[in-house]
Amino acid sequence: MDEKMFVEEKIGEIKETVGQNKAISALSGGVDSSACTVLAHRAIGSNMMAIFIDDGLMREDEPEDVTKIFSDLGIQVEVVNAHDEFFAALKGIFDPEEKRKAFRETFYTVFGREVLRSEAKYLIQGTIAADIIETKGGVKTQHNILEQIGIDPEKGFGFKVVEPLKELFKPQVREVAREVGLPESIYRRMPFPGPGLATRVIGEVTPERVSLVRKATRIVEEEVEPLKPFQAFAVLLGDRGTGIDEGQRKFGNIIIVRSVESKDAMTAEPTEVPWEILMSISKRITGEIPEVSRVAYEITPKPPATIEYI
Numbered sequence: 461m462d463e464k465m466f467v468e469e470k471i472g473e474i475k476e477t478v479g480q481n482k483a484i485s486a487l488s489g490g491v492d493s494s495a496c497t498v499l500a501h502r503a504i505g506s507n508m509m510a511i512f513i514d515d516g517l518m519r520e521d522e523p524e525d526v527t528k529i530f531s532d533l534g535i536q537v538e539v540v541n542a543h544d545e546f547f548a549a550l551k552g553i554f555d556p557e558e559k560r561k562a563f564r565e566t567f568y569t570v571f572g573r574e575v576l577r578s579e580a581k582y583l584i585q586g587t588i589a590a591d592i593i594e595t596k597g598g599v600k601t602q603h604n605i606l607e608q609i610g611i612d613p614e615k616g617f618g619f620k621v622v623e624p625l626k627e628l629f630k631p632q633v634r635e636v637a638r639e640v641g642l643p644e645s646i647y648r649r650m651p652f653p654g655p656g657l658a659t660r661v662i663g664e665v666t667p668e669r670v671s672l673v674r675k676a677t678r679i680v681e682e683e684v685e686p687l688k689p690f691q692a693f694a695v696l697l698g699d700r701g702t703g704i705d706e707g708q709r710k711f712g713n714i715i716i717v718r719s720v721e722s723k724d725a726m727t728a729e730p731t732e733v734p735w736e737i738l739m740s741i742s743k744r745i746t747g748e749i750p751e752v753s754r755v756a757y758e759i760t761p762k763p764p765a766t767i768e769y770i
């Protein structure tokens with residue numbers, strides 16, 4: 461694929477489709493939504509409104525980092541703080557699929573509100589080829605936000621969906637992201653699930669528990685950085701384990717560290733993380749997060765395990 465040509469072609473197509481109308485883009489900071497937000501901005505300038513829904517389940521400084529990257533590219537991003545709404549929806553839920561459902565419904569409510577509030581006639585969506593294949597196969601349910609918030613894109617309010625990346629697979633999207641000037645921190649970004657850190661907290665998702673796993677995630681990402689794994693993260697278990705803190709026994713939290721190598725996330729192998737890095741992760745997590753008393757490294761491939769814990 462010639463990325464330059466692809467970019468020029470898509471800019472032309474978006475321009476032609478959207479015309480003088482307004483469009484809205486749901487930016488998550490992932491490579492897909494980032495690439496298509498830049499394409500749309502290049503095509504229609506300030507008629508494209510980028511919305512970043514801050515669900516309170518992101519990694520450390522993620523909303524700030526993403527808005528800074530886009531502002532450096534001359535693209536203003538509107539951040540919608542919806543922490544309370546997401547935590548309220550997730551309260552008391554232990555079941556993994558119930559968590560996803562609560563997340564999804566809250567996302568559509570919050571984003572749907574923004575779409576309706578804006579004067580946008582078009583929604584720029586970072587759907588890629590794998591999303592369409594997985595939706596058809598019943599693996600994913602994210603595809604087509606408008607339909608899921610109860611707006612029929614054909615009849616409804618006259619909104620139309622623009623999907624500039626829908627023929628591409630992930631590696632090609634990364635090339636396009638690089639071509640449009642996004643930094644390496646975006647085009648090489650590890651996959652991060654839509655429901656964010658809610659998928660990495662076993663048991664109830666509370667602000668306190670998310671905060672623990674967020675700190676541990678930062679440490680894991682920093683330590684494995686030289687290895688450039690496909691995906692690496694921390695998980696907070698629902699159970700606890702005894703540790704010793706200043707001579708006292710304490711029943712602290714348990715963090716699992718997961719790092720995997722994969723091509724397409726359909727199958728995965730555990731990363732062979734060198735011992736020194738594992739020890740450093742363990743020392744830093746227990747040293748920097750007093751609520752944690754134990755750290756374990758997980759070595760199950762996919763299958764039989766999935767990559768995430770829920």
Ligand code: XMP
Nearest residue numbers: 560651652653654655725762766767768769
């Ligand atoms: P699993 O855990 O199923 O994950 O092996 C495969 C890939 O998909 C990501 N993942 C999700 N992405 N919403 C998403 O947008 C989800 O609910 C979800 N669950 C898993 C996961 O991070 C991995 O890259």
